[in-house]
Every structure is written in C-alpha cells, then in structure tokens.
Amino acid sequence: KSSYNITLLPGDGIGPEVISVAKNVLNLAGSLEGIEFKFKEMPMGGAALDLTGVPLPEETLSTAKQSDAVLLGAIGGYKWDKNEKHLKPETGLLQLRAGLKVFANLRPASVLPQLVDASTLKKEVAEGVDLMVVRELTGGIYFGKPRGFGTNENGEEIGYNTEVYAAYEVDRIARIAFETARKRGGKLCSVDKANVLEASMFWRKRVIAIAEEYPDVELTHMYVDNAAMQLVRNPKQFDTIVTNNIFGDILSDEASMITGSIGMLPSASLGESGPGLFEPIHGSAPDIAGQDKANPLATILSAAMLLKYGLGEVKAAERIELAVLNTLDRGFRTGDIYSDGNKLVGCKEMGEQVLKSV
C-alpha cells in the first residue's frame, strides 16, 4: 500500500474552500486505488503574512520540500495589495517556486464539449481546443539580475529588470516540452521574440539544438505578438506551446480565457526531482470568498495532475478526471460556468457530486 505526504497550502480568499473539497476527492480516489495520504496544512500568502509577518514562512517551505507533492489553493487579496514587494503574497509564491525549483509549469487549456458555450469565442472556433502551455517558471525576467531602481548616466531616475536565460535553463524546459508534445499531438510551437531580443535568439538556438533529440516531434517557432493573435484567431492550431516565464504568464492566461472556464483549469509545476507544485490557475477571488460560490473543479483537476505528474498514480488521476466529466454530464454547474438548463450548485455541493462519481 503506497502512502504519500501531501502539503496543503490553502492560502487566501476562496483557497481554503477549494482545497478542503479537493482534499476529500483526493482521499476517496486514493483509497479506491489503495493509496494513503498524510496531509499537512501550512500557512502561505496573505494568511501567512497575517500569522507570521512573511508570505512564505520557512516552516512552510521546509514542510513542502520534505513532502511528496504540494497542493496550493490561491493567494492574494486587496488587503495586502499595497504591501512592499517583499511583503506581497505574490512574492511568497515566487519564493515557493524558486525554493521547490519547479522550473516547468504545465498549463493545459481545453474546451470541454459540455462547456463550449462558456467561451466568448464562436462555437466553431472554440470547440475542440486542447492545448498545453509549457512555461519556464524559475528564470527569465522574473528572477534575472541586476534589477531594481537607480539613476542613469543623465541622473534620471530609472527602474530596470534583466531578461536572461542560460543554456541549461532553456535545455531542460525544452526537453520537458518535447516530452509533453510527444505524449500529446506531437507538435511543439516555441514562442519567442527572436526578431528583436537576444535572449530570444538564444532561446531559439537552444530549442533547435535540443530538437535533435526529438526527431519525432514537429517543431515550429512563432513570435509572441503573433502567438497572442493566433490564440484568438484559431486556437485549434496549437498542440504544445513552450515559452519563457513572462510570455508564458501572458499567453497561458490568454489561452485559459479562450476556454471561457478558468474555474476549470489546473496547473502543474515540476522540477528535476523533489515535490511538484499543483494549483488551479484562477486567483483567490476575494469578492466571493467564504460564500460557498467558488468552483472547486480547477483544484480537483490540479489534484488529478498531482496524482499523475507528481506521484505517477495514473489510475487514481483518471478516476478524478472521469468523475469531473461525469459530474458535468449530470448537469451540475457552479455560477461561473452556469448556463440555462443546468443545476446551479455551490462549492461544497459540487464537491459532493464529484465524490459520488469517483
């Protein structure tokens, strides 16, 4: 009987609600496959700031590091928006990613047949979209140095950051992306701005070098401005996209909105070894927090990614994925994905319905 230690980071806003539902689903799916979980809940984000004065307490990071996988709810809220940089919930998240060394962020965006109407795109454009953004998560302009404030040679005040990639950073994310594409449709599109930026020219050069290891995957390149257009024009053309941290931030959010149901979308962040970090892509939604209105499906599907990518427990993962589809088939919808003729339910009830189908 396998047993795993899972760190739960409920965080802020709707985080605690969706984590509590996802925990129950994990437990049931696990027990049906002979898997046991030991959960440890730790403070993170605004909740940690209020409790300990920092957004990522050392104990939270060390617990996370020692566990087999980390499931995060959501972080942030108006209350901490004006905090100085090192006291922002977001800074805690960046520290967690860096601390766990999870450099590969996998963000699927697919339009489920049951939810095609939720997209703002025309039905014929939205239906069948099924793409994966592989975003580099611990490098680039998010972490590059030098960074800060100062004055230039004319004595003018300036603010600056550095976009920088080293060969090993591009190589390892490229390999993850090629592996991902190989398991999917076999097509990888690398997005950069190599017509302007040296960092992008370097990125492209390394991606092309790594491509030799994957002759079976079809590699294309696209400029980021064009990619932002093509996601609106014809998102179905994409299978797997690989890109840097900041372009991935922008494009994966755009791609998720194209599905129309960001309350449905999970993500996985993986490193070379050590525990992965799994989280819904939606935010902490402070406006509906504590009202039992949140959609827990993104976190439930993140739990499925945790099982599949984090623990290699594919059967339990598939149980959860099928249970979610089945629950949608039975017409249950939270407010964000509700449409006429379906049954409007809250966060808890949605969780109960998924449990019935696991």
Place this chain on the structure above:
Amino acid sequence: KSSYNITLLPGDGIGPEVISVAKNVLNLAGSLEGIEFKFKEMPMGGAALDLTGVPLPEETLSTAKQSDAVLLGAIGGYKWDKNEKHLKPETGLLQLRAGLKVFANLRPASVLPQLVDASTLKKEVAEGVDLMVVRELTGGIYFGKPRGFGTNENGEEIGYNTEVYAAYEVDRIARIAFETARKRGGKLCSVDKANVLEASMFWRKRVIAIAEEYPDVELTHMYVDNAAMQLVRNPKQFDTIVTNNIFGDILSDEASMITGSIGMLPSASLGESGPGLFEPIHGSAPDIAGQDKANPLATILSAAMLLKYGLGEVKAAERIELAVLNTLDRGFRTGDIYSDGNKLVGCKEMGEQVLKSV
C-alpha cells in the same frame, strides 16, 4: 494653400500595392481640401537590403526626417528571415522608429458594425469594441542595454536583455495617453506587471504622478496577464490602454485580432516634434504579394491618421474615414474581410471604390 512633403516607404511584400492605392486617396482627399502633397519614395526593409545592403539606408532616414510625415507599407519576408540581426528588415524598422524618435505608438482597434462577423468572438462580445492602445515605442527591452550573449559566473552560455525605463520616458508616453483618453471616453488603463517587475513598479509610480495633471481622466491599473485575459473576456471594458514596448507589442496585436479584421487597422507613431510615422499594423503578407489581393484599407486609414495626427488636417482625414465606411456600406470587400452577400474585389478596385467616395 498648404503643401506637405510626404516620404513613402513601400517596403516589401504587399507594401508597394497598398502604398500606391493610399497615395491616390491622399492626393484626392488633399486636393478637395486645398492641400498639396509632394511625395518622395524611398527604399526600406528587404527592398533596401537588396538594393543597398542595409535595411534602413541613411538617405531614407534623412529624407524621412526632413519630410512632414512618413507613410510606410510593410516590411519583411521569408527571403531575409535568416539574416543576421543587423541585416534584418525588422532592424531597419526599429532604426527608423529610433531615428524619428517616435516614442508614442497609437493603435486603435475597433469593430465596425459592417465587419462584426469577421471577429472570432461572439457577436455580443465583439460589437461595439472601440479601444486604443498607446504603446511606448522607443524604450524598454527593445532598446535597453546591456544586451547580448555571454557567459554567466558558472561559465554557462547566456543570452540577455534589459527592460529599463527612465522617468522622462514614462512621463511623456503617459501624457500622450492621458491626452488621448481625454479626447476619447475619458478612461485610461495602464498595463504593467508591477507585482513582479521593478521596471513596472517604476512605470506605475510615474503614471500615477502624471495622473495629477489629468484629474478628469479615470486611471486604472491592470497586470498584463489579466489584460490578455480581459481582452478576450470583455474587450468593451477598455477605452484607452497605455503600456510599455513589449507588452504593447503583444496586447495591441491581440486586440487587433479581436476585431477580426487586421487588414483594416492603421497605426500612428508620434514624437515630441518632427514627422510622425504611419503604417498599417498588418505585415508584408509575402504569400499574397503581387496578386492584387491585399486589403488597402489599413494603409488608407493610416493615411487618414497621417492627416489628423501628423499634419492636423482633420477635414481631409475625415473625408477618408467616411469614404472607407461608405465603401464598406456599399458592400465592397477584399478577401480577408469577405462574407456572403458582399462584392469581392482586389486591392486596386477597392482603392477605386474608396476614391469614388472621398
């Protein structure tokens, strides 16, 4: 009788076709308003590379600088795609922008009632969209130093760029944006990534400082990832957007695709003084070059922006804008915006039809 010197830069691909049509329209609209134009055509982009070995010959730049306004077709093509950086058509464009010091790029994206079906967005989401992206064009990561290739402290190969803004750069683009918003719906949304980047924190600080000069304009701030989502979810929420060079590159292209008719969209790039640069936002479309299939309306509307923003000739500008609407009303469409029940025409014929309505 006013007389102006206009530099025409036809460039590559469909550039020469659309410029020739737009020139005729400019001439007619001008003559009806008592305006005379002296045109000088100069090589630029791939055409200049083939002719002179550089993408922006000195003579082209000096002619452009001495003129009253510059109208550009499009640049680039497969032929020069593999060129080294300093021999890319795109590099010529960046040199032209820097040389003319046109730091403010205005990119309107509106959905015309006649073309609402061209959008991949649902009708109710697309109709009525009318926004303006004000993009900083001569600073940020496009021009920031240091940049290049090298090795890091571990001897690993790296590629890097610098995102940097000085106070005066943010201040002047912010002022243009506030002025623009004031003439439009009175709402300005500044887009940044101030939860992560110092350059963005600095950007936001300066925008807030400049806002004091414009108490009548409503200023909001949005993170770039959220903006990429909101443009898909509900583009009507935006009036005027101001953002940095790279985010503006991505978001203005996304916004233009939301209208579904990028063959319709013009742009203006303005400096403190000196001639402005006006160009369609579409590319050189090498696949349809020389086949009389290009949509000349984006370049014609760029000529209208040239009259309005470049020369202050508002009446002649309005003549052109109305002529374009009238031509659409009469059902003329190039292939890119064609829909059932309309009349399919080529580039030249579209130009003739616009001339009839000027």
